[in-house]
Amino acid sequence: MDDQELVSNVLSGHQWAFRQLIEQHKRLVAHMISRLVDDNRDREELCQDVFVKVYEKLETFGFESKLSTWIATIAYRTAVSHLRRKKRMPAEQDLDHLQLEWTEEDRSVEAADYARFVQSLIRRMPVQYRVVLTLFYMEGFSYPEIVKITNMPEGTVKNYLFRARKKLKELSEPYIGNEIPKQ
Amino acid sequence: MSDEELFDRTLREALHRQPVIELPEHFSDDVLRKIERRELIAGKVSSWLYISLLGGFLLSALVCLLAFTDSSAYSDWLNKGAYIALVAVLLVVFQVIDRKLVRKRLQPF
Numbered sequence: 001m002d003d004q005e006l007v008s009n010v011l012s013g014h015q016w017a018f019r020q021l022i023e024q025h026k027r028l029v030a031h032m033i034s035r036l037v038d039d040n041r042d043r044e045e046l047c048q049d050v051f052v053k054v055y056e057k058l059e060t061f062g063f064e065s066k067l068s069t070w071i072a073t074i075a076y077r078t079a080v081s082h083l084r085r086k087k088r089m090p091a092e093q094d095l096d097h098l099q100l101e102w103t104e105e106d107r108s109v110e111a112a113d114y115a116r117f118v119q120s121l122i123r124r125m126p127v128q129y130r131v132v133l134t135l136f137y138m139e140g141f142s143y144p145e146i147v148k149i150t151n152m153p154e155g156t157v158k159n160y161l162f163r164a165r166k167k168l169k170e171l172s173e174p175y176i177g178n179e180i181p182k183q
Numbered sequence: 184m185s186d187e188e189l190f191d192r193t194l195r196e197a198l199h200r201q202p203v204i205e206l207p208e209h210f211s212d213d214v215l216r217k218i219e220r221r222e223l224i225a226g227k228v229s230s231w232l233y234i235s236l237l238g239g240f241l242l243s244a245l246v247c248l249l250a251f252t253d254s255s256a257y258s259d260w261l262n263k264g265a266y267i268a269l270v271a272v273l274l275v276v277f278q279v280i281d282r283k284l285v286r287k288r289l290q291p292f
Contacts, residue, residue, distance in 0.1 A: 015215065022211040030206055047206060051214045052221065118197035137198045169190055 003067040010058055021067075022051055028068060028139060029075045035134045036079035036127055046082055050075045065148055069141065073149045076131065083127070114172070121171055129164040132157055237277055241270070 001009075001020070009017030029050050033043050053074050061070055122130055131150060135141045141149065146157045207213070 018215070019211045022214055026206050026210060044206065044210075047210070048214050048217055052217055055214075055218055114193060115197035118194060122198070133198065137195045165190070165194065168194065 004063065007058060007061060007063075007067065010055075018055060021054070025054075025068060025071050026051075028072055031134055031138055032072055032075035032131075033079050035130045036076070037082060042082065046078055047075075050078050053078065065145070068139075069145045069148055072135070072139065072141070072145075076149050117172060118168060121168055125164065125167075128152070129160050132160040133164050136161055233277075233281065240273070244270075 006017055006021055006024075010021060026047065029047050030043075033046050033050070037043055037046060050071070054071055057074070061067070122133060125133075128150075132146060132152075135146045135149060143154050143157055146152075147154050150157065152160075
């Protein structure tokens with residue numbers, strides 16, 4: 001069933017269609033919320049809120065974009081307004097001056113597994129970098145789609161992505177370097 | 184494969200392995216329950232709003248009637264049942280608006 005058919009079934013009042021919409025997009029919403037909100041207690045509640053908003057606003061969705069882009073936009077805005085409400089929205093941080101510190105113990109465990117090492121680096125990054133990396137690499141969104149979701153200018157999105165990759169590479173090289181599997 | 188491509192691939196793999204919250208099996212049930220709860224609250228609020236508007240309207244009509252109508256004409260009007268008919272028509276109009284616009288919008292699934 002394509003997006004248009006699914007949306008029209010939800011709008012006709014079919015509960016099964018809305019359940020299907022939730023099943024299809026809950027992974028995307030969980031990713032978005034997890035990247036932005038650190039507090040485990042708030043995450044599930046926020047995921048629910050995203051789908052409540054999707055249900056309430058679905059009538060206004062005019063297929064100007066993919067349904068997933070539209071839902072990701074709602075998830076992003078819900079998470080950002082939650083952070084603002086809790087006063088946990090960090091001011092725009094400069095990645096170059098960011099101190100990425102971790103303990104020796106963390107380092108030894110994480111260096112043994114490159115994926116975990118990269119994860120720990122990303123967790124320490126400012127929110128906007130985490131979001132752009134998640135949308136680009138995990139969800140496979142294009143630049144225009146990321147612009148639509150985050151409302152950031154395309155140049156900013158590209159810049160964040162470029163600098164995040166550069167920083168990750170720079171930080172992981174001393175510890176991982178040759179351990180990156182070559183083909 | 185160039186170093187850049189290799190790094191991108193590794194980064195993508197690392198991100199894909201990143202743990203995210205596990206939403207429970209009954210997640211969609213929880214969402215639907217939440218929607219129904221909100222609809223119920225919204226329904227109650229709009230019912231109160233509707234009753235208040237109707238009450239206010241009828242009260243204003245009564246005040247206008249007493250203030251601007253010649254008191255000697257009351258009996259004639261009442262005999263003709265004009266006011267009763269007017270009130271009946273207004274009630275029917277409110278019912279139609281309620282059924283067509285308000286309740287339809289508040290119906291969850």
